[in-house]
Amino acid sequence: MNKVLFFAHLRDAVGEEFLSVDASGKTVAELKAELAAKYNLPKMDTVMTAVNEEFAANDEVIRDGDEIAFIPPVSGG
Amino acid sequence: MMYQISKEPIDIQAVIDKVVQREAGAITTFIGTVRELTKGKKTLFLIYEAYEAMAVKKLEQIGQEIEQRWEGSCVAITHRVGRLDITDVAVVIAVSTPHRADAYDANRYAIERIKEIVPIWKKEHWEEGEAWMGNQLETVAYPSGKPEESDLNE
Numbered sequence: 178m179n180k181v182l183f184f185a186h187l188r189d190a191v192g193e194e195f196l197s198v199d200a201s202g203k204t205v206a207e208l209k210a211e212l213a214a215k216y217n218l219p220k221m222d223t224v225m226t227a228v229n230e231e232f233a234a235n236d237e238v239i240r241d242g243d244e245i246a247f248i249p250p251v252s253g254g
Numbered sequence: 255m256m257y258q259i260s261k262e263p264i265d266i267q268a269v270i271d272k273v274v275q276r277e278a279g280a281i282t283t284f285i286g287t288v289r290e291l292t293k294g295k296k297t298l299f300l301i302y303e304a305y306e307a308m309a310v311k312k313l314e315q316i317g318q319e320i321e322q323r324w325e326g327s328c329v330a331i332t333h334r335v336g337r338l339d340i341t342d343v344a345v346v347i348a349v350s351t352p353h354r355a356d357a358y359d360a361n362r363y364a365i366e367r368i369k370e371i372v373p374i375w376k377k378e379h380w381e382e383g384e385a386w387m388g389n390q391l392e393t394v395a396y397p398s399g400k401p402e403e404s405d406l407n408e
Contacts, residue, residue, distance in 0.1 A: 184305055185303065185375040230308040232371075251388065252374070254333075
């Protein structure tokens with residue numbers, strides 16, 4: 178299983194801080210598209226993805242146990 | 255702990271004290287505070303949220319980049335999360351270096367990098383509503399799903 182974390186406006190859209198999904202074998206892009214469709218997530222083209230707390234490319238394949246996080250454009254500082 | 259996310263008000267002097275070193279001839283401190291007016295719109299308060307584990311790692315990365323780029327530099331950064339009122343301190347960056355020009359340059363580099371790669375978000379609350387701030391102009395897209403090398407190493 179995989180923990181998928183949401184932040185900022187994505188957390189509001191999903192209504193949860195995280196979901197547990199089985200994403201192993203899928204690419205980052207596939208998971209992103211799947212969840213975007215399911216939860217009608219806005220502006221996903223500007224959203225980065227982290228796998229195990231490091232930025233990951235869209236073609237990276239997710240393994241069982243990986244922690245995924247969707248990272249909207251950041252606004253710290 | 256040179257890089258921290260804090261739920262409590264930041265002790266500015268404590269951040270500065272972390273970068274004191276005998277080799278230093280300068281310490282610059284950046285204190286980011288909550289501004290009331292942005293383009294004429296009045297902010298009531300802010301909520302900062304972080305992906306804490308990754309945010310600490312990315313602050314560490316920024317520190318490593320600075321220490322490679324400016325010889326002899328030492329960096330400490332603390333970013334606040336939670337509810338912040340107008341004038342509250344959101345972030346403190348302290349950089350010490352042997353010479354003052356580097357301390358200014360490296361400190362500026364740190365805040366610009368925070369705004370690029372550290373997973374922290376602010377939600378603005380106004381009298382008439384609220385919104386998560388990001389790249390509001392939507393000028394930044396990541397077609398590959400992550401920042402490009404040019405975004406990360408500029």
